[in-house]
Amino acid sequence: MTVVEELRAAVSSKKLVVLVARCTVTYEGRASSKLEEGDRVILIKEDGSVIVHRPVGYEPVNYQPPGSVVSVEGDDDGFRIIVTRTKRRERLLIEVHSVKHFFSAKLEDSARFTMWGDEEDLRRAILADPSKMLGENLKPVGAEVSLGSAGFADAVFVDSEGNLVVVEVKREKASVEAVYQLKRYVERIKRETGRKVRGILAAPGFTVSAIRALKAEGLEYRQVSMKDAREVLSRLTAFW
Amino acid sequence: MTVVEELRAAVSSKKLVVLVARCTVTYEGRASSKLEEGDRVILIKEDGSVIVHRPVGYEPVNYQPPGSVVSVEGDDDGFRIIVTRTKRRERLLIEVHSVKHFFSAKLEDSARFTMWGDEEDLRRAILADPSKMLGENLKPVGAEVSLGSAGFADAVFVDSEGNLVVVEVKREKASVEAVYQLKRYVERIKRETGRKVRGILAAPGFTVSAIRALKAEGLEYRQVSMKDAREVLSRLTAFW
DNA sequence: TCGTTTATGTCGGAG
DNA sequence: CTCCGACGTAAACGA
Structure with a gap:
């Protein structure tokens, strides 16, 4: 199975995806942004959240929140991940030039999170x-x-x-x-x-x-x- | 090389680390939090940022910002990632029970990011x-x-x-x-x-x-x- | 360093 | 849905 096929399968079966790839990222929505080619970590979650991280910094450089629709176009020679939001007219486009690493799995996490001192x-x-x-x-x-x-x-x-x-x-x-x-x-x-x-x-x-x-x-x-x-x-x- | 050794090497050579693991996460700082055992994605960046994601949601469940100090204690039978902040008295403790996946690499990303419509x-x-x-x-x-x-x-x-x-x-x-x-x-x-x-x-x-x-x-x-x-x-x- | 403001803020909660 | 305020907010920018 090619990476793209694996990616599509993972997304449709709502697995978590970690993709490390050389890519270009474009965002159009409330604002607009363009991130030129470079290495990034892309997290795709089972709930449709997509988070793109650069090698530094706490915050993701680009993202879409839970409930987004993820689609994949192309093949291993170069593919695009398109993430759209249902409510707002927003689109995140990740043009993947080369894949450095791919991982996907169904994660189990039903644990309780508690915070205090707030x-x-x-x-x-x-x-x-x-x-x-x-x-x-x-x-x-x-x-x-x-x-x-x-x-x-x-x-x-x-x-x-x-x-x-x-x-x-x-x-x-x-x-x-x-x-x-x-x-x-x-x-x-x-x-x-x-x-x-x-x-x-x-x-x-x-x-x-x-x-x-x-x-x-x-x-x-x-x-x-x-x-x-x-x-x-x-x-x-x-x-x- | 064991995973812990690889992790230590990656952190000290300022590589990016992606760790998918069953873990327990504790935070003590401005507030306190406890996240019981479950599967998480842990991102450790070259600048000391550490970001812990659950399988759902846009936001990390726990984190430390850039400039934090990352240390690893233990061995493959169970280890702890301790992330402390230099300025504030804050500590993030990730107790790793089992590793599902480990990846590390030096990422190249000097691209420009531009945003408009703000x-x-x-x-x-x-x-x-x-x-x-x-x-x-x-x-x-x-x-x-x-x-x-x-x-x-x-x-x-x-x-x-x-x-x-x-x-x-x-x-x-x-x-x-x-x-x-x-x-x-x-x-x-x-x-x-x-x-x-x-x-x-x-x-x-x-x-x-x-x-x-x-x-x-x-x-x-x-x-x-x-x-x-x-x-x-x-x-x-x-x-x- | 502190103080102020913005953010694709996100998130949760009430009406 | 809208509206409002909190957030371990983080990040940028000026004084």
């Missing part, structure tokens, strides 16, 4: 123990509160004076962007409830301009650490 | 021919204008009445986020110059809430197309 954990910890995380006694009244066109507020509390407190959580250093996001939520809730609303940006750090903007907008901020969050959450899960 | 093209077209792109005669006074803590304005013009006009460009449908970005720039320039400042959001489309926010904030918007931008730019480059 923004969600920080948010959960703040909701679970606002006193420890924010240094203030707050009564939680909602999480991921939908604000319609304004988005979602990470957490909403009532403080000891009865004011609403909107908290926006960032897992990394918060920039000016986050300040205006918080401001949007505060304004929206103010308008909707007619009550006094405080806004708190909670993050492990803040850019100088973020702090300047916070002050200018009359918003507050609290430094929170993932370490504290872990502690709060481990106390919680200890009961389960 | 946001920069749209911006350049708007600056080159605001009349055609925005339907109004504007005199460009700056591009990528630094506004200190407020960020960067894509393009600044003066209109026929002598007002400053800040234009924020989006290559795709603009959302409420873009409106507030524009607002930030307008406010800042207003404060800095004391002049009347108009703000225009230029994009191929707008979400309903973006338009609502634009009106509420007294900002303008113009629909622009990448097609027109291409035309404008091709006219420009025709002279070169």
Whole structure:
């Protein structure tokens, strides 16, 4: 069986394909790109994802997402892999000049992937123990509160004076962007409830301009650490 | 030579490595993750990038970016690939239980990659021919204008009445986020110059809430197309 | 180095 | 579907 025949068989039987080849890559879609001839690693997955990697760099130089349609034209003297997307008018064309390596196989992977220490954990910890995380006694009244066109507020509390407190959580250093996001939520809730609303940006750090903007907008901020969050959450899960 | 020896040799001689293996992957760094045993494709690049793909999905399940340090411990009965980052305290651990496939080679790829039809093209077209792109005669006074803590304005013009006009460009449908970005720039320039400042959001489309926010904030918007931008730019480059 | 923005972003989730 | 925000975002670019 030729490489092209093997490739076609692998694609139609939804095997994973690893192709190392000298090729030229063209993309037409939301943008356009042209990659001249060179050696690349091409990954074709069973779900129609196609990923083209150059010998350096984290990101693929070209790709198509899952659900794409892969077709192969030509023979071992030179063939083309054409990947089109069903929804958008997008086309990835890989012109293969010579194959350095070909591998295909049905891969088995039903394992669970778990991630922790992300923004969600920080948010959960703040909701679970606002006193420890924010240094203030707050009564939680909602999480991921939908604000319609304004988005979602990470957490909403009532403080000891009865004011609403909107908290926006960032897992990394918060920039000016986050300040205006918080401001949007505060304004929206103010308008909707007619009550006094405080806004708190909670993050492990803040850019100088973020702090300047916070002050200018009359918003507050609290430094929170993932370490504290872990502690709060481990106390919680200890009961389960 | 055993696979582990080959792998070590390939890594130290900065070859590209493709490893298809049954493995368990653990990550500790900004967050933490655990991926239980399954078949994966592991790409190790000459620049230290390591990318772990599951049989489905566009995105790698785990990775380390270029510049990481790759080390291999163990033998063919079971080995571990440890990838650490020099700057941050981050560690990726790939415990390889069995190797399904191994390939390594020095890849040659010095080709040029060009992309067009991105946001920069749209911006350049708007600056080159605001009349055609925005339907109004504007005199460009700056591009990528630094506004200190407020960020960067894509393009600044003066209109026929002598007002400053800040234009924020989006290559795709603009959302409420873009409106507030524009607002930030307008406010800042207003404060800095004391002049009347108009703000225009230029994009191929707008979400309903973006338009609502634009009106509420007294900002303008113009629909622009990448097609027109291409035309404008091709006219420009025709002279070169 | 830090800070800001873009991305063919992708992905997930709510409405 | 659309819309919105997070991402271990990464990568580029300027200060």
